[in-house]
Amino acid sequence: MNNMLDKPVSLIEELPKIIERGRKEAQKIIDGLSEKNRITLQTNELVLPTKAKGGYFGQSVKADVKHEWLNRIIYGDNILTIQALLAGDPQTGMSSMRGKIDLIYIDPPFDSKADYRTKIHLPGTDIEQKPTVIEQFAYSDTWKNGTVSYLEVMVPRLILMRELLSDQGSIYVHIDWHVGHYVKIIMDEIFGKENFVNEIIRKKTHSKSQSENFGNLHETIFIYKKANAIFNPIYLEPDEGYLKSFSKDDNDGRGPYQTVNLVAAGTQAGINRKEFEFKGVKAKWLYSLENLKRWDEERKIVVTGGGKLRKKIYLSESKGPILGSIWDEGVTSIQSNSKEYLNYDTQKPEKLLKIIIEASSNSNSIVADFFAGSGTTGAVAEKLGRKWIISDLGKPACMIMRKRLIDQDSKPFLYQSIGDYQKEQFEKSEFRTIGDLSQVVINLFGALPFPEEKGIPNNLGYIKNGKTLVWVDSPTKMTGYNSLKRAQEWRGQLGYSKVVVLGWNFVADIGKAIESLKDENLEVLVIPQDLLDKLRTKASYDQLIKSGKIKFSSLQYLKIKPIKKKEYNKEQDEIEVELDDYILLSPDVLPLDQENKERLEKVIEKDPLALIEYWSIDPDYDGEVFRSKWQDYRQNTDNDSDEFKVVKKAKLIVPKIKGKRKVCVKAVDVFGFESVAVEEIK
Numbered sequence: 001m002n003n004m005l006d007k008p009v010s011l012i013e014e015l016p017k018i019i020e021r022g023r024k025e026a027q028k029i030i031d032g033l034s035e036k037n038r039i040t041l042q043t044n045e046l047v048l049p050t051k052a053k054g055g056y057f058g059q060s061v062k063a064d065v066k067h068e069w070l071n072r073i074i075y076g077d078n079i080l081t082i083q084a085l086l087a088g089d090p091q092t093g094m095s096s097m098r099g100k101i102d103l104i105y106i107d108p109p110f111d112s113k114a115d116y117r118t119k120i121h122l123p124g125t126d127i128e129q130k131p132t133v134i135e136q137f138a139y140s141d142t143w144k145n146g147t148v149s150y151l152e153v154m155v156p157r158l159i160l161m162r163e164l165l166s167d168q169g170s171i172y173v174h175i176d177w178h179v180g181h182y183v184k185i186i187m188d189e190i191f192g193k194e195n196f197v198n199e200i201i202r203k204k205t206h207s208k209s210q211s212e213n214f215g216n217l218h219e220t221i222f223i224y225k226k227a228n229a230i231f232n233p234i235y236l237e238p239d240e241g242y243l244k245s246f247s248k249d250d251n252d253g254r255g256p257y258q259t260v261n262l263v264a265a266g267t268q269a270g271i272n273r274k275e276f277e278f279k280g281v282k283a284k285w286l287y288s289l290e291n292l293k294r295w296d297e298e299r300k301i302v303v304t305g306g307g308k309l310r311k312k313i314y315l316s317e318s319k320g321p322i323l324g325s326i327w328d329e330g331v332t333s334i335q336s337n338s339k340e341y342l343n344y345d346t347q348k349p350e351k352l353l354k355i356i357i358e359a360s361s362n363s364n365s366i367v368a369d370f371f372a373g374s375g376t377t378g379a380v381a382e383k384l385g386r387k388w389i390i391s392d393l394g395k396p397a398c399m400i401m402r403k404r405l406i407d408q409d410s411k412p413f414l415y416q417s418i419g420d421y422q423k424e425q426f427e428k429s430e431f432r433t434i435g436d437l438s439q440v441v442i443n444l445f446g447a448l449p450f451p452e453e454k455g456i457p458n459n460l461g462y463i464k465n466g467k468t469l470v471w472v473d474s475p476t477k478m479t480g481y482n483s484l485k486r487a488q489e490w491r492g493q494l495g496y497s498k499v500v501v502l503g504w505n506f507v508a509d510i511g512k513a514i515e516s517l518k519d520e521n522l523e524v525l526v527i528p529q530d531l532l533d534k535l536r537t538k539a540s541y542d543q544l545i546k547s548g549k550i551k552f553s554s555l556q557y558l559k560i561k562p563i564k565k566k567e568y569n570k571e572q573d574e575i576e577v578e579l580d581d582y583i584l585l586s587p588d589v590l591p592l593d594q595e596n597k598e599r600l601e602k603v604i605e606k607d608p609l610a611l612i613e614y615w616s617i618d619p620d621y622d623g624e625v626f627r628s629k630w631q632d633y634r635q636n637t638d639n640d641s642d643e644f645k646v647v648k649k650a651k652l653i654v655p656k657i658k659g660k661r662k663v664c665v666k667a668v669d670v671f672g673f674e675s676v677a678v679e680e681i682k
Helices: 011-031 078-087 133-143 147-164 180-191 240-244 289-297 350-360 376-383 395-407 421-428 434-445 481-494 510-517 538-547 594-606
Strands: 041-047 071-075 101-106 118-122 125-129 165-175 196-203 218-225 257-261 275-278 281-284 301-303 309-314 366-369 387-392 413-418 460-463 468-472 498-503 522-526 557-560 564-567 572-583 612-618 630-633 649-655 661-669 674-681
Touching: 011 078, 011 147, 011 180, 041 395, 071 376, 071 395, 078 147, 078 387, 078 413, 101 147, 101 350, 118 594, 125 594, 147 165, 147 180, 165 180, 165 196, 165 350, 180 196, 180 218, 275 289, 289 301, 350 376, 366 376, 376 387, 376 395, 387 395, 395 413, 395 612, 395 630, 434 460, 434 468, 434 498, 468 481, 481 498, 481 510, 481 522, 510 522, 510 674, 557 661, 557 674, 572 612, 572 661, 630 649
Parallel strands: 071 387, 071 413, 101 165, 101 366, 366 387, 468 498, 498 522
Antiparallel strands: 041 413, 118 125, 165 218, 196 218, 257 309, 275 281, 301 309, 460 468, 557 572, 564 572, 572 649, 612 630, 612 661, 661 674
8 A cells, every 4th residue: 555645746836936936026026126237228229110111211200218208128037027117117217017018928848848939041952040149048947847837937926916916907828738727726815816807718729620539719818907997998899699688668768778687696705795775685796885776866777576676777878789708700710811810829910819808907008028029929019009119038029029010110118138137147146256157157168267366357367278368247237349359458468469359248449349349369159058057067067068069159240331421402411322242150059050150150151131030220339329210121121022042231311410420220130130230420
């Protein structure tokens, strides 16, 4: 006979511990919001959508990052995004969003076996990209111990989302049968069982699949609310059955009607509903005494044969049947021939989000989605005139969102990322100092650190059988011109012929900085994004040293041709910006298998600019905020008919200015890597 005590701990027994650990993690984050080194948002782009329509914007387009409100797409881990929103964003003048969001909709991943590869269409070939290293670690962390890991990830995020909700806020969590019942339990704990509103059944397909089990045709949406939550009923088109339900008529000129119950029954008669007396009946009523008296004066309350009070609803006053908890019309999976189809696996139909946003927000509300995917929440919120914040960890997802919002001619919005991502990873690591980490990176690069007694900084190393110095920059800094100059100075001081600079993060115009130094014996390489994740333990470090699989890649690099300028009229000039060349990171460090690397190399050899997914121009760059006043991207056929290539030349009509004009060009390739070129013209 088996001993019950030998059985493994069940998930039900683990739930209280999961929730407790999640609470502690969330509280630690909340306690750190006022700290000097709190998580911040970095503005990559202020997008003023034009879709490259002729390139004219003249003097009519004005926007500032410290505008009263700017919608935003945020790239990065959503727990860091939420931290930054709770702390506020001084750079853009946004105060803390704590208690300011009226609606949160999330559709978190819920299948541990999902295929997160991205198919990229290039001229003459297709390649498949695996998730980025950051995404891979996120997905593996989410599911490393199955459902336990998933709930560990979700609990602190849901607690922090509750902090963002306003007093009239609601949260919709879209989930499926894999983990839905467990998510319901933790949401009861976090938001309060009494604040549970609905379990929505969303029919995702009409197919009658052949299977050994019943076909899985639906998903679930759990809705929880704050005390004064917004709710606007969604009315459906009346059908024949609905019209027939108005079967009574008093022939008093008010037309046919039906009656509805006034007294709460079953779950409606909850502990929060007050009991009072009306017309001799003491009960828990569904409506206030004020409304009951008004309807009585209007002769809308009737007494049934059984002595019950009911209210008349006239067909002439009805807007139609109210949508219930089963949604099946227009909310199923998007077909590939649909106009809104974006070739994104988890894309949800716009009608689904239209119902949610109209029901639980008003015209001045802020709507948020922290697993935004293809950006349907932002796209629909924009169309409905709501303010919005959407974020995702996937670079491909954020690129799709940005193009989608530009495509629908949205109002100006910010494209942001988590500032100092590597800094956050460093603070989570076991390294006590930047110097300790630098010594590890030096060893992994195949170099040796200098002896401590020589008085040389501990971020410097050397290659033994050569004349090469190695400089490792800090994960808490942006490698730029000053870092390169210091590395050159140490090279000269120590008598080395070459210096290699290894950086984690780089200033936007690093390419321009490298060009300006004109130094053949200066090499700049990128430290792998996932290195800090791989260095969590000493054992993992020893394994990396033995394997020798750490690859330090070259920077991606954008070149533009000299910008041409000519007078357009007395007040305006015409400038012509043309892409010249694009040098990509070595294919060896990209998340591609060998077959796809070979396909990519052929495209690079033939036309490297074919790898540009999106490029934009700020003709009056102030050196701080990139204001994207012209954009082109693949799939935009307003300028040409080739959906797999961007146009390489842009003509812009700009207001004349005194002195020099600084033009900044930003490009993003099909893998999500950004490059910047800056040029001054007189």
